[in-house]
Amino acid sequence: MSPLRRFLRTPEAIAGAIILVALFAMGLTAPLFFPGDPHAIAGPALLPPFQDWSLPLGTDRLGRDVLAALLHGARTSLAVGLAAAAAALAVGAVIGTLAGFAGGLVDEVLMRITDAFQTVPSFLLALAFVSVVGPSLGVVVTAIALGAWTGPARVARAEVLSIRERDFVAGARVIGMHPLEIALREVLPNALPPLLALSSVIVAAAILTEAALSFLGLGDPNRVTWGGMIAEGRAVLRTAPFLSIIPGVALVLTVLGVYLAGEGVVETAAVRRSLS
Amino acid sequence: MTRALLLLRRRLVGSVFVLLIVVVGTFLLLEAAPGDAVDAYIASTGGDAGMIELLRHRWGLDQSALTRLATYLWALLHLDLGQSVTFSRPIRDVILERLPNTLLLMGSATALSFGLGSALGIYAGARPGSFRDRLLSIGSLALYAVPGFWLGLVLIIVFAVDLRWFPIGGIESIASGKTGLDRAADIARHLILPVSALGFIYLALYLRMMRAGMSEVWRQDFVLAAFAKGLSRRRIVLAHVARNALLPLVTMLGLQSAQMLGGSVVIESVFSVPGLGRLAQEAVAARDTPLLLGIILVSAVLVIVINLLVDIAYAFLDPRVGASEAGA
Numbered sequence: 060m061s062p063l064r065r066f067l068r069t070p071e072a073i074a075g076a077i078i079l080v081a082l083f084a085m086g087l088t089a090p091l092f093f094p095g096d097p098h099a100i101a102g103p104a105l106l107p108p109f110q111d112w113s114l115p116l117g118t119d120r121l122g123r124d125v126l127a128a129l130l131h132g133a134r135t136s137l138a139v140g141l142a143a144a145a146a147a148l149a150v151g152a153v154i155g156t157l158a159g160f161a162g163g164l165v166d167e168v169l170m171r172i173t174d175a176f177q178t179v180p181s182f183l184l185a186l187a188f189v190s191v192v193g194p195s196l197g198v199v200v201t202a203i204a205l206g207a208w209t210g211p212a213r214v215a216r217a218e219v220l221s222i223r224e225r226d227f228v229a230g231a232r233v234i235g236m237h238p239l240e241i242a243l244r245e246v247l248p249n250a251l252p253p254l255l256a257l258s259s260v261i262v263a264a265a266i267l268t269e270a271a272l273s274f275l276g277l278g279d280p281n282r283v284t285w286g287g288m289i290a291e292g293r294a295v296l297r298t299a300p301f302l303s304i305i306p307g308v309a310l311v312l313t314v315l316g317v318y319l320a321g322e323g324v325v326e327t328a329a330v331r332r333s334l335s
Numbered sequence: 336m337t338r339a340l341l342l343l344r345r346r347l348v349g350s351v352f353v354l355l356i357v358v359v360g361t362f363l364l365l366e367a368a369p370g371d372a373v374d375a376y377i378a379s380t381g382g383d384a385g386m387i388e389l390l391r392h393r394w395g396l397d398q399s400a401l402t403r404l405a406t407y408l409w410a411l412l413h414l415d416l417g418q419s420v421t422f423s424r425p426i427r428d429v430i431l432e433r434l435p436n437t438l439l440l441m442g443s444a445t446a447l448s449f450g451l452g453s454a455l456g457i458y459a460g461a462r463p464g465s466f467r468d469r470l471l472s473i474g475s476l477a478l479y480a481v482p483g484f485w486l487g488l489v490l491i492i493v494f495a496v497d498l499r500w501f502p503i504g505g506i507e508s509i510a511s512g513k514t515g516l517d518r519a520a521d522i523a524r525h526l527i528l529p530v531s532a533l534g535f536i537y538l539a540l541y542l543r544m545m546r547a548g549m550s551e552v553w554r555q556d557f558v559l560a561a562f563a564k565g566l567s568r569r570r571i572v573l574a575h576v577a578r579n580a581l582l583p584l585v586t587m588l589g590l591q592s593a594q595m596l597g598g599s600v601v602i603e604s605v606f607s608v609p610g611l612g613r614l615a616q617e618a619v620a621a622r623d624t625p626l627l628l629g630i631i632l633v634s635a636v637l638v639i640v641i642n643l644l645v646d647i648a649y650a651f652l653d654p655r656v657g658a659s660e661a662g663a
Contacts, residue, residue, distance in 0.1 A: 071473070174349070175356035178635045182597030183615060187361075187627050190619040191368040263480065270482050271601045275616055289485055300492045307485035314480035322476075 065327050072323025078316025086137050089130035097131040097283045098123060108301055119288075119302055120295055129309055131283040135196075136313060140266035142200045147207035147261055152247060152254055154208070155215025160223055160242040170216070173209045181206025185268060189277045196279045203268045207261055211254050218250035252328065259321020263314045270310055285310050339650045346646055350639045357635045358411060361628040362404050368624040416629040421621040426629040430611065434633070436506055437610035439522075440529055440603070441595050445588065447534030449541055453577075453584055456545025460580070461572045463550050472546060475539035483598050487532035487605040494528060501528050504607035529606040533598055537591060541584055548580030555579075582653055589645030593638045 067073055089097075100123060108117040108125070116125040158169040176184075185202035192198045222228065223246060231241045272278055273286030285306040292302030373390045382390075391397045398406070410417065416426035459471040495503040502508070507522045552558065553576060561571045600612030607613065611630055618627040 171349075171352050172356055174353045175360065175635075177593065178353055178638050179357055179360075179631055180593045180597035180600075180634050180638070182594075182600055183631050183634055186600065186615060186619060187364055187624075187631055190622070190627065191364055191624060267482050271484055274482075274484050274601065275604060275619070277619070286482075286484075289488065293488065296488065296492060297496055300496075303485070303488050303492075307482065307489070310482055310485065311477070311480050314482075315477055318476055318480060 066323050069323060069326065071319045075316045075319025075323055078312055079320050082133055082137065082313055082316060085130050086133040089134055093127035093130060097127045116305060117301065119291060125305060128283045128288055129306060132285040132288060132306060135282045135284045136266050136269060139196065139200055139269040140262050143203035143207065143265040144258060144262040146200060146204035148211050148254055148258060150204065151208040151211025152215045155212035156219050156242050156247045156250060159216035159219030160246055173212050177209045182268060182271065185272060186277065189272060194277050194279055196282065199269060199272060199279060203265045207265060211257060214253050214257055215250050218253055219246055222246050222249050256325045259317050263317045266314055339647050342646060342650050343643065346643055354635065354639065357632065358408065361631055362407055365624055365628055366400060417625045419623055419626045421623045421626065426626050429614065430629060430633050433609060433611050433614045436608055437599055437612060440526065440533065440599055440608060440610060443526060443530040444533035445595060447530060448537040449588060452538040452541025453545045456542040457572065457577045459542065460546040460549030463553060471542065475542045478535060479539035481536060483532055483536045484601040484605050486535065487529065487602055490528045490532055506608050529602050529608055533602045536598065537595065540587065540591065544584055544587060545580055548583055549576050552576045552579045585645060585649055585652065589642040592641040596634050596638065
């Protein structure tokens with residue numbers, strides 16, 4: 060069986076894959092279907108959903124198209140989620156590998172720094188970082204990654220501790236490779252599989268953190284975000300609850316899709332390992 | 336008892352280093368912030384260049400970065416977090432005033448998520464692979480995907496706006512004059528929705544951990560032995576399988592405390608609970624960076640203390656923990 064077919068064997072993985080494909084399609088086609096500014100006024104204010112087929116999901120307080128905002132918001136959520144998770148995994152992998160491979164004082168110092176980052180609630184850290192540096196897409200990505208790299212670092216370190224005693228590492232030492240080169244080129248790639256198993260959880264957490272930040276008004280002000288949409292809808296919670304509910308449902312589906320697909324990947328990998 | 340004390344001593348030494356790193360980190364963030372306390376003060380009160388010079392000198396802001404770090408550390412040693420510009424009061428007092436509300440919210444939410452989560456986990460893990468097991472694990476995954484602040488808003492729409500069962504926000508009825516038990520009941524009524532919003536998100540985590548732990552224990556020989564002895568299934572599930580899967584959940588309780596604190600920032604904003612999280616948001620809105628960093632420091636201390644308590648509880652629950660140190 061090909062890995063793809065094995066992946067698509069469980070209903071959970073299929074559901075996850077469908078959600079994610081739909082989401083990427085939404086994000087990628089947003090500029091095609093709604094080429095204009097999603098912040099532009101499109102019709103009467105507070106039009107409920109399913110009333111006017113040119114504005115299927117209705118309009119918000121200022122008469123902006125909710126569907127257009129939803130699609131553009133998908134772009135932001137996915138971009139921030141993937142970028143922050145990639146940054147966190149990369150930083151965590153490098154720091155964890157260095158700590159585990161070097162051992163001694165380097166290990167001690169790096170792990171105490173990891174402890175410190177885990178002691179501060181990651182959402183508070185992100186909040187402080189964005190509020191000090193100022194909200195923009197890059198800053199939000201950095202802020203989320205700041206609180207998310209510690210998990211991967213610990214996992215990478217644990218892997219490296221077992222890998223560094225293997226024969227091929229000794230071999231690399233014998234042929235005179237620089238320790239840093241051994242750590243990053245020989246050991247790190249072998250420590251990656253458990254990190255990748257962690258990645259879906261990190262992407263999901265990053266998407267949720269971005270949403271919470273923009274809900275509190277700390278998202279990139281030039282972009283549509285689902286968290287920002289929910290916050291705007293809050294002002295008319297009694298009269299037009301759909302404005303908060305629609306982007307929230309999109310968020311839940313997105314994060315659920317990431318989790319389900321992630322579980323599918325882990326199970327596929329586990330089956331392959333038990334087969335070989 | 337010596338075991339727990341030895342463990343405590345080693346953890347305390349480690350915690351001091353960790354806290355020092357956090358302090359230096361917050362100081363660096365404070366330095367990176369555009370403008371300093373004097374700019375913020377002048378912006379709110381007004382004043383001329385001479386006044387700015389005087390204040391900078393008086394508050395020691397014209398010194399070098401290292402001197403200022405030393406001053407900052409020295410002040411922290413005296414539990415002095417500085418002055419909040421927005422509240423015109425010492426930051427420590429503002430934080431201490433808000434802390435009980437957050438502790439109440441966090442404590443109740445933790446009890447809810449741990450209690451209900453592990454109970455449902457036992458229910459799911461009692462029959463691995465059954466329909467209810469699958470249903471609960473999908474359900475918990477879906478719950479885990481829900482942003483806390485959005486769940487809070489949905490609860491408000493349903494239970495506060497439509498059904499009018501609970502108040503929409505706040506910690507107690509304003510100027511109600513209630514005292515004693517009446518007041519406690521009033522606060523409880525206000526806290527039901529925020530505690531549910533915060534607790535239900537993390538419930539999924541305990542449910543899944545319990546279930547996963549139990550599926551490991553089911554394979555152990557002693558479970559087979561218990562069946563062979565003719566014990567009832569109910570007794571095996573509760574006294575043998577669930578009991579052995581419970582310990583990792585206690586560790587998680589400590590690890591989750593930081594997440595819980597972060598989560599309460601948004602939940603407190605949604606329900607306008609005057610706690611630490613809401614204070615953090617107010618500090619951001621008012622650009623009061625020293626206050627924000629004070630909150631971060633206090634949160635870090637809180638997380639360290641909770642983890643110490645969990646470690647001690649763990650040493651009592653599991654006689655293997657710290658045994659090697661006590662023997663040495």
